[in-house]
Amino acid sequence: MESLTRAIGKPLRATLPTVSPASFFSGAALSKSPNQGIGQDVSLMCCSRNIEALAQPVRKFSIHATSEKASTIAVAPQDQSQPTAKKNIDYEIVDITTSTSTLTGRSYDRLKFEVEYGLRRGTTDNSYIIKGTDVALIDVPDENFKELFLESLKKHLDVSDLNHIILGHVSPKRVTSLIGLLELLESKGSQVQVHCSNPAAQLLSSSLPESLSQKTCMFRIIRSGDRLDLGEGHKLEFILTPTPRWPDGMCTFDPATQLIFTHKLFSAHICSDTHFDLGGWDSYGEDWRYFYDCMLSPVPRQAGAALNKLPIVSQFAKPSYSGKTGFDIVKADVRFIVSTVFSALNLPISKAGSFVKDQSSDGLLVTSAICPIHGPIVRSTITELLREYRVWTEDRLKKASEATIAVVYASAYGNTSALAQAISRGISKAGVGVETLNAEQSTNAEVADLIDRCCGFVVGSPTLGGHMPTPVQNALGVILRDNNAKSKPCGVFGSFGWSGEAVDEIEQRLKDAGFSFAFPTIRCKFKPTESMLQICEESGTDLAQCVKRLKVKERGKMAPKMLIASDTEQAVGRVIGSLCVVSAKEGDAESAMLASWVSQASFVPPGLTIAVAKDRAVESLLLPGGKFVLNVLGQGKTNSIIKQLMKPFKPGEPRYEGLNVKESTNGGQILLDAIAWLECTVKSRMETGDHWVLYAVVDNGELQDDKTLSALHYRKTGSRY
Ligand SMILES: Cc1cc2nc3c(=O)[nH]c(=O)nc-3n(C[C@H](O)[C@H](O)[C@H](O)COP(=O)(O)O)c2cc1C
Incomplete structure (x- = not known):
């Protein structure tokens, strides 16, 4: 309990040392913080949580807007190079249970040029309100959503009633929204308690205006296992899950609704009309995997440690009988049946929860939904997503050990x-x-x-x-x-x-x-x-x-090309394809590769498959939704093209030097010496060992030379091109 109270009630600046980013400076001290220096904002992210809309009809209202990013943020040197394209965004509030609602900012365009947005399916930014005797907000959104967030919040509740802000993650992109909220509270003469991890508090100490941090909020630095009682059964439990990317990561579990709010963990950047994982793995699996690959695969040890701290079990998972005897087995079965029936009848999870709550005595977090900060609330796919997170983490750890x-x-x-x-x-x-x-x-x-x-x-x-x-x-x-x-x-x-x-x-x-x-x-x-x-x-x-x-x-091994191919490899090598050039462009990034593992896959719509090695530079431009041009090469017309594209390229080096090209309408390059070209859109992709197999539909095409046959690529072995 001591840990819970020691920082409470003290003004932030008095409690916390000023570190990042001011602590970066080793030379002469700056007279003002780097944030002030360039007008940058610092922001917070916090744990998010949610649950499938059950029992009562979902109450929704939306606020739509087209906001221009540049108009909502301070003009910083960084931002001068940023795109100022209009972003289509809206905000939606959904009552999840009688006590918990989600406030979701939705952007149908991706908001940032960052790797994890590679699938270009937009994003959501989820905050949550829990109403017990006290009222708590979990998470504030990115600065892009600030105005709509504040507007929505005011419509949803009297902000003077807000007692707690819980922050699962802080980053320099969200502080604008937090400041907006604190200013609103200040104008009402209200005070809130802000619950966050130590790294989050340190960042805030150098980011929030002093007047706000002293008058309007009391900071409480959380340690794993700390709790917050909102009344009416909402005895929130905090679990710290730091990773290098999110050193302040903090999850929150609410036993009353069995929701777990996992900040960036289990997130995905995708914007759809539903708030939940309807459609399951087929609809979201690729997005979860992509987010994991970008954000967590570089830190497998810490990702594993975070997972170990979250012994989540789906409320709807089949019961485990291990270590149970007699009445306990019956109880486990009853719990499973009750929760399944409640789910099927769309009844409130909080009611079903009373039957299953005692599973937590096993040290497990019996969970009805995982509520990440981005993407759908995970309800029907909890078990699968947890399993895949473990598989991906183990795979990364194995690779790292080699x-x-x-x-x-x-x-x-x-x-x-x-x-x-x-x-x-x-x-x-x-x-x-x-x-x-x-x-x-x-x-x-x-x-x-x-x-x-x-x-x-x-x-x-x-x-x-x-x-x-x-x-x-x-x-x-x-x-x-x-x-x-x-x-x-x-x-x-x-x-x-x-x-x-x-x-x-x-x-x-x-x-x-x-x-x-x-x-x-x-x-x-x-x-x-x-x-x-x-x-x-x-x-x-x-x-x-x-x-x-x-x-x-x-290891003193011979280079693979010196090895004698096995019978099987020689046999596989007899599978041939026509020689093509794939060319793709996205924004100012473009690339190309030679491809011979190309095959027609459908008549209607006209579609084809292409196998792309995972380490190809062009791979990152060929995600679902990506556009490319497939140039089909002709017999006797391949030499100069092969010579150019087979040479080693430095990162970012132009691919088409010396080739006759013209830009196609989808951004890829048409080779004028190819016998045909096809403009294509990637529909889906399948992981196949060391390659991705893309399925793409053909949008447009032209036969440039009807006299020459397609060039074929004959191989001696199936273990290389
Ligand atoms: C207080 C401050 C001092 C800076 N000093 C320099 C500098 O001396 N030379 C320079 O090239 N850029 C300087 N910059 C610009 C930063 O290097 C630039 O914003 C960079 O993108 C920061 O990278 P980061 O986002 O990884 O921290 C400075 C920025 C700030 C805020």
């Missing part, structure tokens, strides 16, 4: 962090383990341990006040002192505003010490564009391939 690449970075405003994420994805897609370390939250010993274990590494840093931040300086010192590290391929990256000394200095010091670089240093001005993220991804893949080559060399 070969790991370390990504060590710091980022005050998220730009270097976005680069780190794209590099990590490039490493993962080449099938090599990756471990990300945020230098700001790591000790020198942790950096040393990771550098010792890894087979290659990258270091990333912003430039602040003409320097690299202190945490990066420390991490670099550790790396330079490790003599074994010199044999490991490395890379350097970072975001800067005008001078970029940090990246130059890291590169120079590693060069001077004799390190070898797997890719050219990445320098990004402010926020990365799509093409910059593509360069990062390709650089990550290059580094991973370099590590794989070294591993093969270490």
Whole structure:
């Protein structure tokens, strides 16, 4: 109990040390915080929760708007390079149970140029209200939703009634909405208690205006197992689930409704008309997987630790009889039947809950729905999603045990962090383990341990006040002192505003010490564009391939092309396809590849399949919804095209130099020397070992040469192209 009360009632600034991002500065102290310096906002995210609408009819109202991002945020240098396209957004409130509602901001366009938005299916931002004797809000949305959020909140409740704000995650993109809410409360003379983890509180201490943090909110720093009693059975339990990407991550479990609010965990960026996972895995599986791949696969150890702290069992899962005898077995069966019947009859979960609640005596969190901050509330797919999260995590841990690449970075405003994420994805897609370390939250010993274990590494840093931040300086010192590290391929990256000394200095010091670089240093001005993220991804893949080559060399194995193909491989090699060039473009990112594993797949609509190796650069442009051009090459007309496309490309290097091309209407390049071209849209993709098989429909096409036959690609073995 002591831990629950010690920080309560103290003004934030008096309670918490000012750290990030001001603590980054190692040189002369700045007279104002970096946030003020560039007009950036810092924001909070908190645990979200929700439950399927049951029992009573869902009460909904929506507020629609078309807002221009630039008009809602402070103009910062970063934002000058950002797109100012109109975003279609709306806000919706849904009563979930008699006590719990969701406030959901929906954007039908993706809001950011970041890797995890690659599927381009929009996003949602979920906040929740729980009404017991006290009223609590879980999470505030991104700054894009601020106005609609405040408007919706005022319609939903008298904000003076709000007693608690629970924050499952804080980031520099949400503080605008929090400040808006606190100003509203201040205007009413109200006070709220803000419950969050220590890292969240530290970020807030340097971000909130002093007047607000002193007058309007009392901060309570949460430790795992702490509780908050809202009355009427809502005895909320907090579980800290920190990861390098979300060091402040905190989940909240409400035993009264059996909802668990999991902030970014189990999230997906997708905007649809339903708030729940109707359609199950078929509808959302790909989105959950993509989000996991981008955000959690670079931190498998921490992802595993977070999962272990969340012993979630679906309320609707079949009972386990293990360790149970006699009456306990009967009780388990009754619980299962009751919850299934309540579900089928669409009755309130809170009522069904009274039959199943005592399962928590097993230490399990019997859960009726997982409520993430983005994407659908997970109800029908709880068991499957949990199982897949474990499978993905174990797979990543296994890969990391074979070969790991370390990504060590710091980022005050998220730009270097976005680069780190794209590099990590490039490493993962080449099938090599990756471990990300945020230098700001790591000790020198942790950096040393990771550098010792890894087979290659990258270091990333912003430039602040003409320097690299202190945490990066420390991490670099550790790396330079490790003599074994010199044999490991490395890379350097970072975001800067005008001078970029940090990246130059890291590169120079590693060069001077004799390190070898797997890719050219990445320098990004402010926020990365799509093409910059593509360069990062390709650089990550290059580094991973370099590590794989070294591993093969270490093991003294012969290069695969020297091996004699087995009978089976030779037989598989007799399957042939026509030689084609796939060309795709998204925003300012474009790429191309030679393809021969192409086949027609449907008459109506005209459709085809293409197998794309997972580590191909163009892969990230060929997600469902992506557009591309398939150029079919002709016999005797392939040499110059093959020569150009088979040469090794540096990350981001143009693919079409010396080729006769014209841009198609979907952005891809039409090769004028191809015999035919087809404009296509990716409909779906299937994971098949080391390749993705895309199913795409043909939107348009033209036969450019009706005299020449298609070029065929004959192979000696089925173990390579
Ligand atoms: C207080 C402050 C000082 C900065 N100093 C420099 C600088 O000396 N040189 C530079 O190139 N950029 C400077 N910048 C710009 C940052 O490097 C740039 O915003 C970068 O995108 C931050 O990366 P991050 O989001 O990973 O923290 C500064 C930014 C702030 C807020």
